[in-house]
Amino acid sequence: MNSSNSLIPRNFTKVLIICLVLLGICVLASLVLGSRLVRIPELIDGLFHPDVDSYGASVVRKRISRTVFSLFCGAALGVSGALMQAVTRNPLADPSILGVNTGASLFVVCGIAFLNISTANQYIWLALAGAAITAVFVFGIGSMGRGGATPIKLILAGAATSAALSSLVTAIMIPRSYVMDQFRFWQVGSVGSATWSGIATFIPFLVIGVLTAILTAPALNALALGDEVAAGQGVRTGTLRLVAALAGVLLCGATTALAGPIGFIGLLSTHVIRLILGPDLRFVIPMSAISGAIILTISDVCGRLIGSPGELEVGVVTAFIGAPILILLAIKSKVRSL
Amino acid sequence: MKPTHLFQAEQLVAGYENKTVIQDVSLVIPSHKISVIIGANGCGKSTLLKTLARLIKPTSGTITLDGKPLGKLPSKPLARVIGMLPQSPIVPEGISVADLVGRGRFPHQSLFGGWTKKDNEAVAEAMRIMDITEFANHPIDELSGGQRQRVWIAMALAQETDILFLDEPTTFLDITYQVEILDLLTDLNRKHGTTIVMVLHDINLSARYADHIFALHQGKLVAEGEPSEVITSTLVKDIFGLDCTVIEDPISGSPLVVPRGRYHVNQEV
Numbered sequence: 001m002n003s004s005n006s007l008i009p010r011n012f013t014k015v016l017i018i019c020l021v022l023l024g025i026c027v028l029a030s031l032v033l034g035s036r037l038v039r040i041p042e043l044i045d046g047l048f049h050p051d052v053d054s055y056g057a058s059v060v061r062k063r064i065s066r067t068v069f070s071l072f073c074g075a076a077l078g079v080s081g082a083l084m085q086a087v088t089r090n091p092l093a094d095p096s097i098l099g100v101n102t103g104a105s106l107f108v109v110c111g112i113a114f115l116n117i118s119t120a121n122q123y124i125w126l127a128l129a130g131a132a133i134t135a136v137f138v139f140g141i142g143s144m145g146r147g148g149a150t151p152i153k154l155i156l157a158g159a160a161t162s163a164a165l166s167s168l169v170t171a172i173m174i175p176r177s178y179v180m181d182q183f184r185f186w187q188v189g190s191v192g193s194a195t196w197s198g199i200a201t202f203i204p205f206l207v208i209g210v211l212t213a214i215l216t217a218p219a220l221n222a223l224a225l226g227d228e229v230a231a232g233q234g235v236r237t238g239t240l241r242l243v244a245a246l247a248g249v250l251l252c253g254a255t256t257a258l259a260g261p262i263g264f265i266g267l268l269s270t271h272v273i274r275l276i277l278g279p280d281l282r283f284v285i286p287m288s289a290i291s292g293a294i295i296l297t298i299s300d301v302c303g304r305l306i307g308s309p310g311e312l313e314v315g316v317v318t319a320f321i322g323a324p325i326l327i328l329l330a331i332k333s334k335v336r337s338l
Numbered sequence: 339m340k341p342t343h344l345f346q347a348e349q350l351v352a353g354y355e356n357k358t359v360i361q362d363v364s365l366v367i368p369s370h371k372i373s374v375i376i377g378a379n380g381c382g383k384s385t386l387l388k389t390l391a392r393l394i395k396p397t398s399g400t401i402t403l404d405g406k407p408l409g410k411l412p413s414k415p416l417a418r419v420i421g422m423l424p425q426s427p428i429v430p431e432g433i434s435v436a437d438l439v440g441r442g443r444f445p446h447q448s449l450f451g452g453w454t455k456k457d458n459e460a461v462a463e464a465m466r467i468m469d470i471t472e473f474a475n476h477p478i479d480e481l482s483g484g485q486r487q488r489v490w491i492a493m494a495l496a497q498e499t500d501i502l503f504l505d506e507p508t509t510f511l512d513i514t515y516q517v518e519i520l521d522l523l524t525d526l527n528r529k530h531g532t533t534i535v536m537v538l539h540d541i542n543l544s545a546r547y548a549d550h551i552f553a554l555h556q557g558k559l560v561a562e563g564e565p566s567e568v569i570t571s572t573l574v575k576d577i578f579g580l581d582c583t584v585i586e587d588p589i590s591g592s593p594l595v596v597p598r599g600r601y602h603v604n605q606e607v
Contacts, residue, residue, distance in 0.1 A: 010475075089428070215449060222444050228424035231393045233497065234417030234445045279430035280437055 009277045019290045023071075026297040030067040031060055034304040035311065038063075069194035069202075070300045070314070071293040073259050074269070076206050076251040078292020079213045081266020082285045083248035086220040087241050089151040091274075094267045095252030098154065098245065099161040101261040103134025104253060105183075106165045109172050113179045124201055124257040131253030134161060139245060143238075150227075189260035189315025191300050198258050205254035210289060212247035217281040220244060224279065262315045264322030265292050271326070295321075340500040340531040342369045343404055343419065345390075350399035352389040358397065359385040361557040367501065372527050372534045374544040377554035378578050383537045384425065384505055386554060390535065391422035391503040417445035421499035423490055425506050429478050435489050436474040439464055442496030464495035468522060484515030491519070495526065502526075504536040508543070516540070520547045541578075545569050545592045553577055569593040 009015075031046075032038045038046070038056050045052040046060025080095040087093075095101070107130025111117035117126065138161050142154035173180050219240050222230040227237050255262065269292035270284060277283050296314065299321055303312035345367040353359035359382040367373060367390075375383045388394045390401060392408050401408045403419065421442075429438075442464065443457045465471045468488040478486060487507060494502055507523070508516040520543060526532050538544045544551065545565040553561040553568055555577040561568045570593075571584050580597055587594040 218444055218447060221441055224428065224430045225438075225441060226424065226426070226428040228388070228393050228422070229427045232391060232417065232422030232424065232503075233442070234414035236413055274432070278432050278434065278437065280433075 009280065009283055012277060012283060015276055015287070019287065019294065022294050023290060026294050026301070027067055027071070029301050030070065030297050031063050033301050034059075034063065035308040065196055065199060066191055066194045066300070067297065069199050069259075070191040070297045072199065072202055072206055073191060073255045073262065074265055074293035074296030075289035076202075076209060076255045076292070077262060077265040077296065078269035078288035078290075079210050079285055080248045080251035080255070081292070082270045082281065082288040083213050083220075083244050083251070084266065085270060086223065086281055087151075087245045087248065088154050089224065090155055091271070092267065093155070094263065095248060098138045098158045098249065099134045099165060100131045100249050100252050101256055102162045102165040102169065103130040103132075103137075104128070104256045105261065106130055106134075106169050106172075109169050109179060109183055112182050113172050113176055118182065124198075124254075127257030128253045131249055131256060134165065135245065135249040135253075137161065139242065189262040189318075190313040191259050191296070192311060192313070194258075202254055202258055205250050209247045209251035209254075212243060213251075213285045214282075216240060216244050216247070217285050220281045224281070260313075260315060262296070262318055264318045264326070265296050268318075268322045268325060269295055340370070340533070343500055343533065344369070345401075345403055345420075345501060345533070347390060347401045348399055350386075350389065350396050350401065352385060352394055352396040352399075354385075354394075359557050360389060360396075362399075363554075363557075363559045364399075365552060365559060365562065367533060367535055368550050369533050370527070370531045371549040372524065372547060373536075373550040373552060374548035375535070375537045375552045375554060376541055376544050376577075381554045381577070382557040383554055385557075386552075387503055387505050387535065387537050388422075388424075391420060392416070393422060393424070414445050417497065417499070419499055420501045420503065421494050421497040422503040423494040423505065423507060425509065427490060429486075431479065433478055434474070435470055435476055435478060435481070435492075436461060436465070438478060438489055439470075439492045439496050442493040445497060460496050460498055464492040467495060467526060468492040484511055484518065487511060487515070487519055488522070491522070499532070501533040501535065504534065506537050506539060509539060516543060523547075541569070541574070541595050542587070545594065546587060546590045565592050569595065571595075 032043060036059055038060055042054060042056025043060055045054060046057035049057070077095060081093075084093040084095050084098065085091055104127035107126045108123055111122065111126040117123065138154065138157045141157040141161070142150070145153070173183060219230070219235045222233045222235045223237060223240060230237050230240075252266070270288045273284050273287045273291050277287060296318065299317040300314045302321070303314050303317040306312050306317070346365070348364050350360055350363045351358060363386060375386060377383045385394065389396050392401070395409075403411065403416070408416065440457065440461050443460060446457065446460075447453070462471070465474060468491055470485065470488050470492055473481060473485065473489075478489060481489065491504070491507065494504070504523070508519050511519065523534055524547060527534050548565050551562060551565050551568045552559060553573060560577060561573055569584060571582050574580055574582050574584070574595055582595050582597045584593050584595055
């Protein structure tokens, strides 16, 4: 018996290679495809010859930031999903489970309605603040009473808070049509408006969130066996939940702030990986980053192709792609619980 | 042989919220022995075990390991000395036997250290002791109840602790598997010197396999000692409220509790 297989899932190398190849194809597709199809020489000009000033080359250059942004957002959402699912021990937990998305939405709406905020950079901080405050609030409620922050209490607190906040969002928006106009662009979720300065703002959140996720993965593995097993293995379950949930909020909050709420990525990317690699979070977390990046980028490309000559926002596409796949997985009863 | 430890609880009071379950329990866990906590349903056996294994914070009183209060010891190094297998751990779907056993290595791994050769050896050894090596790559879902329980115990073994707490490790198992699990735990105790403290439901198996019995009644420790001294018809009547005759177990010589119900009682006894 070769016990080294307790370290690495049997098919890990194969899956990693396939994912990296897919990622490469996605990047290429995202640079080339869209309302204007770019030819290969133009692609090379755009990437490697900054002096060439053809239309095709400039299209490619414009798509680079968009591609990088969608890769980062996808990765952040994938990891955030894996974290939220581990923290709540609920396989259907999405980053939105702690009310993060609605909290961000509420703050952005308030900003537009009462503070006359209109630029993306201002949205970021508002949305982040909203996401963080909501998550802390939900976590606080979920921690009350016996047993601390148990999965079921977190989920109930998150669902209740989400419902309350989204009705607030509607209440603020309905009588103010100008708010609705501005807000609806943000709310759909799009990576099209990516700027390099936006990406630069995003990177610290991504790095801190992903590093935290990777470092807490072994402890989260213990948590998957139940709070008592984890405590018996020396895990401080309360602290772990707080740290991992904060990392998840950071990732999801930053993405939501810049791109608007994008659903399903956090759910879908982790499920696919768990199905293939099994439940070991040391592998599920980094691979969810890659699969999340793939799915979001593909969805963005699809949105550009379907919506041509304009484009369909990626938030719409992920819902359309994600929902049927998830239903299919559920029907085949292959949705692996934690 | 595992090192000797002094594991001690003094005037322990513990429970949940406003409900006190354990009342003023003082005890010393005998090192290198198998101790079994017995008592009626709801008497606080599990709560006592969980409190000793620091899953529940005591309301008052102290638990010390070699003179140091448990609460003051850093949790990860402590998890290399005391391990706990709770009654109903959660099985992540699709997890393989080797992967699950490997999770017991968590307290031995540093934040950046990753998996080492020593981890591999400990996992292989734990699977060998529990005789599950042949299932290493099988998903847990495919195993029988008895095999599963061996996997969980193997996980606890991979943690390589000197003291092991087990909460009803034989519940829901057929009698064959109950005996098998208890034999394997005795192997572990005899060969490696692991101190074992467990809660068992079956008083006769407790009497046979325990070196030391802690008898609990309504949260209080009412008797302790070797099974032959502790398990008497008076004690069984006191803590379980059951009339019985205690005879000698023809196999082991330990006390055997034969209950007396309202039916099926022969005239001459």
